[in-house]
Amino acid sequence: MTKISRAALFEALNAYVVPGTNATLTTLKAVKGIDVTEGKVTVLLQLMEAYQDRVQAIKQALEAMILQQPGVASAEIEIGWEKTAQVEFKNLIPGIKRCVVVGSGKGGVGKSTVTVNLAVAMAQQGLKVGLLDSDIYGPSIPTMLALKDSPLGTPEGQILPLEAHGIKVMSMGLLIEEDRPVIWRGAMLNKALQQFLKDVAWGDLDLLLIDLPPGTGDVQLTLIQNAQVDGAVIVSTPQDVAFLDAKKAIGMFGTVKVPVLGIIENMSSFVCPGCGQETQIFGHGGVKAAAVRMGLPFLGEVPIDLAIREGGDSGKPFVSEHPDSIQTKVFREMADTLKGVLKL
Numbered sequence: 001m002t003k004i005s006r007a008a009l010f011e012a013l014n015a016y017v018v019p020g021t022n023a024t025l026t027t028l029k030a031v032k033g034i035d036v037t038e039g040k041v042t043v044l045l046q047l048m049e050a051y052q053d054r055v056q057a058i059k060q061a062l063e064a065m066i067l068q069q070p071g072v073a074s075a076e077i078e079i080g081w082e083k084t085a086q087v088e089f090k091n092l093i094p095g096i097k098r099c100v101v102v103g104s105g106k107g108g109v110g111k112s113t114v115t116v117n118l119a120v121a122m123a124q125q126g127l128k129v130g131l132l133d134s135d136i137y138g139p140s141i142p143t144m145l146a147l148k149d150s151p152l153g154t155p156e157g158q159i160l161p162l163e164a165h166g167i168k169v170m171s172m173g174l175l176i177e178e179d180r181p182v183i184w185r186g187a188m189l190n191k192a193l194q195q196f197l198k199d200v201a202w203g204d205l206d207l208l209l210i211d212l213p214p215g216t217g218d219v220q221l222t223l224i225q226n227a228q229v230d231g232a233v234i235v236s237t238p239q240d241v242a243f244l245d246a247k248k249a250i251g252m253f254g255t256v257k258v259p260v261l262g263i264i265e266n267m268s269s270f271v272c273p274g275c276g277q278e279t280q281i282f283g284h285g286g287v288k289a290a291a292v293r294m295g296l297p298f299l300g301e302v303p304i305d306l307a308i309r310e311g312g313d314s315g316k317p318f319v320s321e322h323p324d325s326i327q328t329k330v331f332r333e334m335a336d337t338l339k340g341v342l343k344l
Helices: 006-014 049-067 111-124 186-198 218-227 240-255 286-294 306-314 326-342
Strands: 031-037 040-048 074-082 096-103 129-133 162-164 167-171 205-211 231-236 260-271 298-304
Touching (some): 006 040, 111 231, 111 306, 186 218, 218 240, 286 298
């Protein structure tokens, strides 16, 4: 009797691409176990609930793939489902189907960089995407997208957002001189944020992403209350101190009844371009473990790459400049997951 190769099974399974996505079972870390008993192969997978609509196609394709392996007489695929956020869509901003905020609770974790690349990845998949930089005091999105022109107005008195890399963009950084500080109290701040939502001619969008400033104060509450957001994405580094602040942001969203759609671990590891050695500068895996403990979806982990920082400084998003990189694959997979959760 021909011996079944478990290594060959793993290799074949992990190369499989989930229908309608760019994600393989390897990148999803979906293969949890393989049992081989007298010619029968049973595979245990764990997938996001967002993929439930394609379960039959997945099972049929994988079973057919396994049956092609020498010595296999029968195959069975068992799938467990990983929790995804339940979203009640509000659609209260005219022309905008979904509105999602991206928060961190703490500065310096790469939230804006993640937001820009996620927005570009979703636009590359054919979605109409808008990006609102709500950091009034320290806007960075214009620099990350090389936007320097001032927005024009419409005859109706609205502001036309600028466009870059297939996304529409609005930021305080487009309305003031680059070196000029914004020194506003709460009332003026809240009014400006409301204008960004109601007086910008966004047009028809599938998704408006709002890049929140760090913290859990007036800006966050004003946007959540006025935009009627459909959900939140949290960005954190693996450091315990970073996730402590991220937990505060998660708590705030729970208080205001905004579902957390997922958590992203940024700067998860660094691979030396010279020797190939992987170094976990800020630790690794802590965000995913915390997400599991809290019962929240984990969207993915983005490794450190010098080119990501360089792209942010030069206004050339990493996803656009490095389409075949590991990081870009991660951003595309996270975009796929969010599309499924948001039903876009």
